[in-house]
Amino acid sequence: MDEQPRLMHSHAGVGMTGHPGLPQHMQEGAGGADGDGRKQDIGDILQQIMTITDQSLDEAQARKHALNCHRMKPALFNVLCEIKEKTVLSIRGAQEEEPPDAQLMRLDNMLLAEGVSGPEKGGGSAAAAAAAAASGGAGADNSAEHSDYRAKLSQIRQIYHTELEKYEQACNEFTTHVMNLLREQSRTRPISPKEIERMVSIIHRKFSSIQMQLKQSTCEAVMILRSRFLDARRKRRNFNKQATEILNEYFYSHLSNPYPSEEAKEELAKKCSITVSQVSNWFGNKRIRYKKNIGKFQEEANMYAAKTAVNAANVSSHGSQANSPSTPNSAGEKIQLPCCLSTCWSFLWSC
DNA sequence: GTGAATGATTCCAC
Protein backbone atom coordinates (compact mmCIF):
# COMPACT_ATOMS: atom_id res chain seq x y z
CA MET A 1 0.00 0.00 0.00
CA ASP A 2 2.89 2.36 0.58
CA GLU A 3 4.06 1.60 -2.98
CA GLN A 4 1.81 4.12 -4.60
CA PRO A 5 2.92 7.21 -2.68
CA ARG A 6 6.56 6.27 -3.28
CA LEU A 7 5.94 5.91 -7.03
CA MET A 8 4.01 9.08 -7.09
CA HIS A 9 6.82 10.93 -5.36
CA SER A 10 9.30 9.44 -7.74
CA HIS A 11 7.30 10.39 -10.80
CA ALA A 12 6.53 13.79 -9.44
CA GLY A 13 10.27 14.28 -9.06
CA VAL A 14 10.60 13.83 -12.81
CA GLY A 15 9.45 17.39 -13.17
CA MET A 16 12.42 18.76 -11.19
CA THR A 17 14.72 21.17 -12.97
CA GLY A 18 17.73 19.60 -14.62
CA HIS A 19 16.45 16.04 -14.48
CA PRO A 20 18.19 14.15 -17.25
CA GLY A 21 14.97 12.42 -18.33
CA LEU A 22 13.02 15.61 -18.61
CA PRO A 23 12.62 17.17 -22.07
CA GLN A 24 13.74 20.71 -22.58
CA HIS A 25 10.23 22.06 -22.99
CA MET A 26 9.31 20.76 -19.53
CA GLN A 27 12.40 22.11 -17.89
CA GLU A 28 12.04 25.64 -19.13
CA GLY A 29 10.66 27.84 -16.38
CA ALA A 30 10.20 24.95 -14.03
CA GLY A 31 11.33 26.96 -11.04
CA GLY A 32 9.23 29.28 -8.88
CA ALA A 33 5.44 29.41 -8.62
CA ASP A 34 4.98 28.23 -12.21
CA GLY A 35 7.21 25.24 -11.56
CA ASP A 36 5.22 24.31 -8.46
CA GLY A 37 2.03 24.55 -10.49
CA ARG A 38 3.37 22.16 -13.13
CA LYS A 39 4.55 19.73 -10.48
CA GLN A 40 1.07 19.79 -9.11
CA ASP A 41 -0.35 19.14 -12.58
CA ILE A 42 1.93 16.15 -13.11
CA GLY A 43 1.07 14.84 -9.67
CA ASP A 44 -2.61 15.09 -10.52
CA ILE A 45 -2.20 13.24 -13.80
CA LEU A 46 -0.19 10.48 -12.21
CA GLN A 47 -2.73 10.16 -9.44
CA GLN A 48 -5.46 9.77 -12.00
CA ILE A 49 -3.45 7.16 -13.93
CA MET A 50 -2.80 5.17 -10.76
CA THR A 51 -6.43 5.13 -9.71
CA ILE A 52 -8.01 4.64 -13.11
CA THR A 53 -8.17 0.86 -12.74
CA ASP A 54 -10.22 1.15 -9.53
CA GLN A 55 -12.94 3.06 -11.28
CA SER A 56 -16.03 1.96 -13.17
CA LEU A 57 -15.85 1.72 -16.95
CA ASP A 58 -17.78 4.92 -17.52
CA GLU A 59 -15.75 6.76 -14.94
CA ALA A 60 -12.54 5.40 -16.42
CA GLN A 61 -13.58 6.44 -19.93
CA ALA A 62 -14.34 9.92 -18.72
CA ARG A 63 -11.03 10.09 -16.86
CA LYS A 64 -9.25 8.74 -19.87
CA HIS A 65 -10.76 11.40 -22.06
CA ALA A 66 -9.88 14.06 -19.51
CA LEU A 67 -6.33 12.78 -19.33
CA ASN A 68 -5.96 12.76 -23.09
CA CYS A 69 -7.14 16.34 -23.25
CA HIS A 70 -4.95 17.51 -20.37
CA ARG A 71 -2.51 20.23 -21.39
CA MET A 72 0.42 18.47 -19.71
CA LYS A 73 -0.36 15.05 -21.08
CA PRO A 74 1.96 15.09 -24.15
CA ALA A 75 4.93 16.31 -22.13
CA LEU A 76 4.42 13.76 -19.36
CA PHE A 77 3.87 11.06 -21.90
CA ASN A 78 7.18 11.87 -23.58
CA VAL A 79 9.00 11.72 -20.26
CA LEU A 80 7.49 8.34 -19.43
CA CYS A 81 8.38 7.08 -22.90
CA GLU A 82 11.99 8.19 -22.51
CA ILE A 83 12.34 6.66 -19.05
CA LYS A 84 10.83 3.43 -20.26
CA GLU A 85 13.02 3.35 -23.34
CA LYS A 86 16.15 3.79 -21.23
CA THR A 87 15.04 1.14 -18.77
CA VAL A 88 14.23 -1.32 -21.53
CA LEU A 89 17.55 -0.66 -23.28
CA SER A 90 19.56 -1.13 -20.11
CA ILE A 91 17.79 -4.40 -19.28
CA ARG A 92 17.43 -5.88 -22.74
CA GLY A 93 20.22 -4.17 -24.62
CA ALA A 94 22.63 -7.04 -24.19
CA GLN A 95 20.09 -9.61 -25.31
CA GLU A 96 19.26 -7.89 -28.58
CA GLU A 97 22.53 -8.83 -30.27
CA GLU A 98 22.11 -12.56 -30.64
CA PRO A 99 24.56 -14.46 -32.86
CA PRO A 100 23.02 -16.19 -35.86
CA ASP A 101 21.82 -19.69 -34.99
CA ALA A 102 24.42 -22.21 -36.22
CA GLN A 103 21.87 -25.00 -36.58
CA LEU A 104 19.59 -22.76 -38.64
CA MET A 105 22.52 -21.79 -40.84
CA ARG A 106 23.39 -25.44 -41.40
CA LEU A 107 19.78 -26.23 -42.33
CA ASP A 108 19.61 -23.23 -44.67
CA ASN A 109 22.87 -24.22 -46.35
CA MET A 110 21.73 -27.77 -46.82
CA LEU A 111 18.35 -26.78 -48.25
CA LEU A 112 20.12 -24.41 -50.60
CA ALA A 113 22.63 -27.06 -51.67
CA GLU A 114 19.87 -29.59 -52.30
CA GLY A 115 17.93 -27.07 -54.36
CA VAL A 116 14.97 -27.04 -51.98
CA SER A 117 15.31 -23.41 -51.02
CA GLY A 118 16.66 -20.65 -53.26
CA PRO A 119 16.11 -20.48 -57.00
CA GLU A 120 14.97 -23.68 -58.68
CA LYS A 121 17.85 -25.20 -60.61
CA GLY A 122 16.74 -28.71 -61.44
CA GLY A 123 17.69 -29.59 -57.91
CA GLY A 124 19.19 -32.93 -57.13
CA SER A 125 20.94 -33.37 -60.44
CA ALA A 126 24.24 -33.53 -58.60
CA ALA A 127 22.91 -36.25 -56.35
CA ALA A 128 21.45 -38.02 -59.33
CA ALA A 129 24.77 -37.86 -61.13
CA ALA A 130 26.55 -39.17 -58.04
CA ALA A 131 24.13 -42.05 -57.86
CA ALA A 132 24.61 -42.79 -61.52
CA ALA A 133 28.36 -43.02 -61.00
CA ALA A 134 27.90 -45.15 -57.89
CA SER A 135 25.57 -47.58 -59.64
CA GLY A 136 28.17 -48.25 -62.26
CA GLY A 137 26.59 -46.47 -65.17
CA ALA A 138 23.40 -48.42 -65.64
CA GLY A 139 22.81 -46.14 -68.60
CA ALA A 140 19.25 -46.05 -69.85
CA ASP A 141 17.74 -46.69 -66.43
CA ASN A 142 19.43 -43.64 -64.97
CA SER A 143 17.43 -41.01 -66.79
CA ALA A 144 14.21 -42.54 -65.44
CA GLU A 145 15.72 -42.68 -61.96
CA HIS A 146 16.85 -39.07 -62.24
CA SER A 147 13.42 -37.87 -63.22
CA ASP A 148 11.91 -39.89 -60.38
CA TYR A 149 14.34 -38.33 -57.93
CA ARG A 150 13.74 -34.86 -59.31
CA ALA A 151 9.97 -35.32 -59.17
CA LYS A 152 10.12 -36.36 -55.52
CA LEU A 153 12.50 -33.54 -54.67
CA SER A 154 10.21 -31.13 -56.45
CA GLN A 155 7.32 -32.36 -54.26
CA ILE A 156 9.37 -31.75 -51.14
CA ARG A 157 10.31 -28.31 -52.44
CA GLN A 158 6.69 -27.45 -53.15
CA ILE A 159 5.49 -28.57 -49.72
CA TYR A 160 8.34 -26.69 -48.08
CA HIS A 161 7.55 -23.45 -49.88
CA THR A 162 3.81 -23.74 -49.27
CA GLU A 163 4.36 -24.28 -45.56
CA LEU A 164 6.97 -21.55 -45.40
CA GLU A 165 4.60 -19.13 -47.08
CA LYS A 166 1.89 -20.04 -44.57
CA TYR A 167 4.23 -19.41 -41.66
CA GLU A 168 5.39 -16.12 -43.11
CA GLN A 169 1.83 -15.00 -43.71
CA ALA A 170 0.80 -16.00 -40.20
CA CYS A 171 3.86 -14.22 -38.81
CA ASN A 172 3.07 -11.04 -40.72
CA GLU A 173 -0.59 -11.12 -39.72
CA PHE A 174 0.25 -11.68 -36.09
CA THR A 175 2.93 -8.99 -36.13
CA THR A 176 0.53 -6.48 -37.68
CA HIS A 177 -2.11 -7.42 -35.15
CA VAL A 178 0.26 -6.98 -32.21
CA MET A 179 1.61 -3.71 -33.59
CA ASN A 180 -1.90 -2.35 -34.02
CA LEU A 181 -2.70 -3.44 -30.50
CA LEU A 182 0.41 -1.78 -29.12
CA ARG A 183 -0.27 1.41 -31.09
CA GLU A 184 -3.77 1.44 -29.71
CA GLN A 185 -2.46 0.86 -26.19
CA SER A 186 0.21 3.50 -26.68
CA ARG A 187 -2.53 6.10 -26.46
CA THR A 188 -3.11 5.21 -22.84
CA ARG A 189 0.27 3.90 -21.69
CA PRO A 190 3.80 4.76 -22.68
CA ILE A 191 5.03 2.37 -25.33
CA SER A 192 8.21 3.42 -27.08
CA PRO A 193 9.01 2.53 -30.69
CA LYS A 194 11.93 0.48 -29.38
CA GLU A 195 9.55 -1.56 -27.29
CA ILE A 196 7.38 -2.23 -30.32
CA GLU A 197 10.49 -3.22 -32.26
CA ARG A 198 11.49 -5.60 -29.48
CA MET A 199 8.04 -7.14 -29.41
CA VAL A 200 8.19 -7.63 -33.19
CA SER A 201 11.57 -9.30 -32.91
CA ILE A 202 10.24 -11.61 -30.16
CA ILE A 203 7.37 -12.62 -32.45
CA HIS A 204 9.79 -13.18 -35.31
CA ARG A 205 12.00 -15.34 -33.11
CA LYS A 206 9.02 -17.47 -32.11
CA PHE A 207 7.98 -17.95 -35.71
CA SER A 208 11.57 -18.56 -36.68
CA SER A 209 11.73 -21.50 -34.27
CA ILE A 210 8.64 -22.95 -35.95
CA GLN A 211 10.28 -22.42 -39.33
CA MET A 212 13.36 -24.21 -38.06
CA GLN A 213 11.24 -27.27 -37.29
CA LEU A 214 9.89 -27.11 -40.84
CA LYS A 215 13.41 -26.84 -42.22
CA GLN A 216 14.56 -29.71 -40.02
CA SER A 217 11.82 -32.04 -41.22
CA THR A 218 12.40 -30.98 -44.84
CA CYS A 219 16.09 -31.81 -44.50
CA GLU A 220 15.19 -35.20 -43.06
CA ALA A 221 12.86 -35.87 -45.98
CA VAL A 222 15.61 -34.94 -48.46
CA MET A 223 18.09 -37.14 -46.63
CA ILE A 224 15.73 -40.12 -46.74
CA LEU A 225 15.05 -39.54 -50.43
CA ARG A 226 18.72 -39.16 -51.14
CA SER A 227 19.76 -42.23 -49.21
CA ARG A 228 17.13 -44.30 -50.98
CA PHE A 229 18.17 -42.98 -54.34
CA LEU A 230 21.85 -43.38 -53.65
CA ASP A 231 21.54 -46.81 -52.08
CA ALA A 232 22.88 -48.70 -55.05
CA ARG A 233 22.14 -52.03 -53.39
CA ARG A 234 18.51 -51.49 -54.32
CA LYS A 235 19.54 -50.91 -57.92
CA ARG A 236 22.03 -53.72 -58.25
CA ARG A 237 22.58 -54.91 -61.77
CA ASN A 238 24.71 -57.89 -62.70
CA PHE A 239 27.66 -57.07 -64.86
CA ASN A 240 27.35 -58.17 -68.41
CA LYS A 241 28.89 -61.48 -69.50
CA GLN A 242 31.81 -59.85 -71.27
CA ALA A 243 32.75 -57.81 -68.19
CA THR A 244 32.62 -60.89 -65.94
CA GLU A 245 34.74 -62.74 -68.49
CA ILE A 246 37.41 -60.03 -68.51
CA LEU A 247 37.50 -59.86 -64.71
CA ASN A 248 37.67 -63.65 -64.35
CA GLU A 249 40.42 -63.88 -66.94
CA TYR A 250 42.48 -61.38 -65.01
CA PHE A 251 41.72 -63.03 -61.69
CA TYR A 252 42.69 -66.57 -62.74
CA SER A 253 45.69 -65.44 -64.71
CA HIS A 254 46.87 -63.59 -61.59
CA LEU A 255 45.93 -66.30 -59.12
CA SER A 256 49.38 -66.00 -57.55
CA ASN A 257 48.63 -62.42 -56.65
CA PRO A 258 45.08 -61.41 -57.48
CA TYR A 259 45.54 -57.80 -56.37
CA PRO A 260 45.37 -55.55 -59.39
CA SER A 261 47.27 -52.30 -59.17
CA GLU A 262 45.45 -49.00 -59.52
CA GLU A 263 46.51 -48.84 -63.15
CA ALA A 264 45.28 -52.38 -63.78
CA LYS A 265 42.00 -51.58 -62.03
CA GLU A 266 41.53 -48.52 -64.20
CA GLU A 267 42.22 -50.52 -67.32
CA LEU A 268 39.82 -53.27 -66.27
CA ALA A 269 37.19 -50.69 -65.37
CA LYS A 270 37.57 -49.16 -68.80
CA LYS A 271 37.36 -52.53 -70.55
CA CYS A 272 34.30 -53.61 -68.55
CA SER A 273 32.56 -50.22 -68.62
CA ILE A 274 32.35 -50.17 -64.83
CA THR A 275 33.94 -48.02 -62.16
CA VAL A 276 37.27 -48.64 -60.43
CA SER A 277 35.35 -49.12 -57.15
CA GLN A 278 33.30 -51.85 -58.78
CA VAL A 279 36.47 -53.54 -59.93
CA SER A 280 37.79 -53.38 -56.36
CA ASN A 281 34.51 -54.75 -55.02
CA TRP A 282 34.51 -57.53 -57.55
CA PHE A 283 38.06 -58.60 -56.70
CA GLY A 284 37.32 -58.33 -52.99
CA ASN A 285 34.30 -60.57 -53.30
CA LYS A 286 36.06 -62.93 -55.68
CA ARG A 287 39.08 -63.44 -53.43
CA ILE A 288 36.90 -64.15 -50.40
CA ARG A 289 34.57 -66.49 -52.24
CA TYR A 290 37.37 -68.28 -54.01
CA LYS A 291 39.27 -68.76 -50.79
CA LYS A 292 36.17 -70.05 -49.01
CA ASN A 293 35.47 -72.67 -51.62
CA ILE A 294 38.45 -73.37 -53.84
CA GLY A 295 37.01 -76.73 -54.91
CA LYS A 296 33.93 -75.12 -56.30
CA PHE A 297 35.93 -72.61 -58.32
CA GLN A 298 38.47 -75.20 -59.53
CA GLU A 299 36.55 -75.94 -62.68
CA GLU A 300 36.26 -72.27 -63.45
CA ALA A 301 39.98 -71.83 -62.69
CA ASN A 302 40.88 -74.67 -65.05
CA MET A 303 38.70 -73.23 -67.76
CA TYR A 304 40.34 -69.81 -67.58
CA ALA A 305 43.78 -71.41 -67.27
CA ALA A 306 43.10 -73.30 -70.48
CA LYS A 307 41.87 -70.14 -72.09
CA THR A 308 44.99 -68.32 -71.03
CA ALA A 309 47.10 -71.19 -72.36
CA VAL A 310 45.36 -70.98 -75.71
CA ASN A 311 45.92 -67.24 -75.82
CA ALA A 312 49.56 -67.73 -74.93
CA ALA A 313 49.93 -70.41 -77.59
CA ASN A 314 48.43 -68.04 -80.13
CA VAL A 315 50.88 -65.38 -79.14
CA SER A 316 53.69 -67.96 -79.29
CA SER A 317 52.69 -69.08 -82.76
CA HIS A 318 53.02 -65.46 -83.77
CA GLY A 319 56.65 -65.47 -82.67
CA SER A 320 56.18 -64.61 -79.01
CA GLN A 321 58.50 -65.92 -76.33
CA ALA A 322 56.05 -67.83 -74.08
CA ASN A 323 54.78 -71.38 -74.63
CA SER A 324 53.25 -71.99 -71.21
CA PRO A 325 50.56 -70.07 -69.33
CA SER A 326 52.05 -66.72 -68.56
CA THR A 327 51.03 -64.44 -65.78
CA PRO A 328 51.62 -60.75 -65.80
CA ASN A 329 52.56 -59.55 -62.37
CA SER A 330 51.11 -56.46 -60.78
CA ALA A 331 53.64 -54.34 -62.63
CA GLY A 332 52.43 -55.75 -65.93
CA GLU A 333 55.57 -57.87 -66.57
CA LYS A 334 55.22 -61.41 -67.86
CA ILE A 335 56.43 -64.18 -65.56
CA GLN A 336 56.47 -67.92 -66.27
CA LEU A 337 54.00 -69.85 -64.13
CA PRO A 338 53.13 -73.59 -64.36
CA CYS A 339 49.36 -74.24 -64.16
CA CYS A 340 49.71 -76.75 -61.34
CA LEU A 341 51.00 -74.07 -59.06
CA SER A 342 47.82 -72.08 -59.11
CA THR A 343 46.43 -73.67 -55.96
CA CYS A 344 49.77 -73.15 -54.22
CA TRP A 345 49.62 -69.47 -55.10
CA SER A 346 46.09 -69.29 -53.82
CA PHE A 347 47.32 -70.83 -50.58
CA LEU A 348 50.02 -68.23 -50.38
CA TRP A 349 47.72 -65.19 -50.60
CA SER A 350 45.05 -66.79 -48.49
CA CYS A 351 47.37 -67.16 -45.54
C1' DG B 1 8.28 -69.11 -53.89
C1' DT B 2 12.92 -70.56 -52.98
C1' DG B 3 17.73 -70.78 -52.86
C1' DA B 4 22.02 -69.74 -55.09
C1' DA B 5 24.66 -66.11 -57.10
C1' DT B 6 26.34 -61.64 -56.92
C1' DG B 7 27.29 -56.60 -56.37
C1' DA B 8 27.49 -53.36 -52.62
C1' DT B 9 28.08 -51.90 -47.90
C1' DT B 10 29.80 -51.93 -43.26
C1' DC B 11 32.92 -52.94 -39.69
C1' DC B 12 37.32 -54.05 -38.31
C1' DA B 13 42.39 -54.76 -38.36
C1' DC B 14 46.61 -53.47 -40.11
Next chain:
DNA sequence: GTGGAATCATTCAC
Protein backbone atom coordinates in the same frame (compact mmCIF):
# COMPACT_ATOMS: atom_id res chain seq x y z
C1' DG C 1 43.83 -46.29 -47.29
C1' DT C 2 43.36 -51.09 -48.28
C1' DG C 3 41.80 -55.66 -47.77
C1' DG C 4 39.20 -59.42 -45.16
C1' DA C 5 34.99 -60.94 -43.38
C1' DA C 6 30.23 -60.65 -42.60
C1' DT C 7 26.13 -59.10 -44.15
C1' DC C 8 22.56 -56.97 -46.92
C1' DA C 9 19.70 -56.47 -50.99
C1' DT C 10 18.76 -57.76 -55.35
C1' DT C 11 18.77 -60.79 -59.47
C1' DC C 12 18.09 -65.00 -61.64
C1' DA C 13 17.22 -69.82 -62.58
C1' DC C 14 14.38 -73.40 -61.22
